[in-house]
Amino acid sequence: MGIKARVFSGRSNPNLSAKIVKHLGTVQGQLSIGNFSDGEIWVKFEENIRGEDVFIVQSTNPPAENILELLLIIDAARRASARRITAVLPYYGYARQDRKDQPRVPISARLVMDTIVSAGANRIVAMDLHSTQIQGFVNIPFDHLYAKKIFVDPLRELVRSGEFTVVAPDVGGIKIARSYAKLLDLPLIIIDKRRPIPNKAEVMNIIGGTEFKDILIIDDLIDTGGTIYEASRLLKEKGAGRIVVAATHGIFSGKCVERLMESPIDQILITDSIALAPERIFPKLKILSAAPLLAEAIRRIHSEESLSLLFEF
Numbered sequence: 001m002g003i004k005a006r007v008f009s010g011r012s013n014p015n016l017s018a019k020i021v022k023h024l025g026t027v028q029g030q031l032s033i034g035n036f037s038d039g040e041i042w043v044k045f046e047e048n049i050r051g052e053d054v055f056i057v058q059s060t061n062p063p064a065e066n067i068l069e070l071l072l073i074i075d076a077a078r079r080a081s082a083r084r085i086t087a088v089l090p091y092y093g094y095a096r097q098d099r100k101d102q103p104r105v106p107i108s109a110r111l112v113m114d115t116i117v118s119a120g121a122n123r124i125v126a127m128d129l130h131s132t133q134i135q136g137f138v139n140i141p142f143d144h145l146y147a148k149k150i151f152v153d154p155l156r157e158l159v160r161s162g163e164f165t166v167v168a169p170d171v172g173g174i175k176i177a178r179s180y181a182k183l184l185d186l187p188l189i190i191i192d193k194r195r196p197i198p199n200k201a202e203v204m205n206i207i208g209g210t211e212f213k214d215i216l217i218i219d220d221l222i223d224t225g226g227t228i229y230e231a232s233r234l235l236k237e238k239g240a241g242r243i244v245v246a247a248t249h250g251i252f253s254g255k256c257v258e259r260l261m262e263s264p265i266d267q268i269l270i271t272d273s274i275a276l277a278p279e280r281i282f283p284k285l286k287i288l289s290a291a292p293l294l295a296e297a298i299r300r301i302h303s304e305e306s307l308s309l310l311f312e313f
Contacts, residue, residue: 053086
């Protein structure tokens with residue numbers, strides 16, 4: 001039986017939105033989005049949403065128009081007198097710019113969150129933020145979902161077929177890698193990585209052990225692919241057998257696809273939080289859908305149920 005909440009989609013990831021409403025047993029809300037001849041975005045709700053519980057699904061990966069489009073949809077919903085507006089962000093862009101790590105730079109993650117709230121969002125749902133402290137950037141309810149719920153069954157099936165060790169590709173990924181290692185009851189090692197300039201990783205050495213067979217690299221996102229490329233090469237040189245990567249968000253910018261195809265990685269698992277162009281889909285890639293997890297979160301928020309079940313395994 002479908003829910004009464006209204007689910008609308010921006011243009012960043014319409015296929016994921018369609019899967020979400022299918023899991024909810026409802027239909028997608030009617031929303032027109034277009035561009036004027038000069039490129040300006042316009043949006044219009046094609047149905048009455050006065051007093052409705054509205055969910056707007058939009059990933060905010062580049063280009064920046066995805067963020068602006070989200071803001072315009074939220075503003076339109078607020079001015080159309082929606083009762084509650086929830087921004088559902090399968091992937092939250094600008095999350096890596098969460099602090100002033102050098103002089104005269106913005107805290108972009110905070111700025112984008114501020115604009116979402118200022119536009120009229122009453123609640124935010126996101127999945128596997130690059131920096132979990134971003135939840136504290138706003139003073140509205142914030143539900144941070146973990147993609148472990150999506151990966152756990154495929155990874156449990158995978159690790160039965162070998163002798164796997166979980167790898168954190170950098171120090172920043174220790175927490176998420178450790179959680180997977182505990183969940184799968186596997187040992188954990190860490191790659192010590194230094195990044196001399198942005199988007200260029202330089203892998204140095206392995207911390208935590210030198211004896212391993214199969215490798216499961218865990219990360220929250222893959223952008224240029226430099227980190228896992230260098231990590232996989234180092235691990236292969238040290239005698240690794242199969243190398244599998246599980247990452248929530250596949251951005252695949254620049255020459256990432258070519259880099260991953262050239263790497264010793266055997267398989268890469270991601271979610272469909274970001275819509276990939278056909279040329280970004282390659283043989284090593286397996287895409288798991290985040291729709292069931294996001295749909296269940298939407299259903300529980302709408303019916304005022306606890307989301308704690310989504311964090312149990």
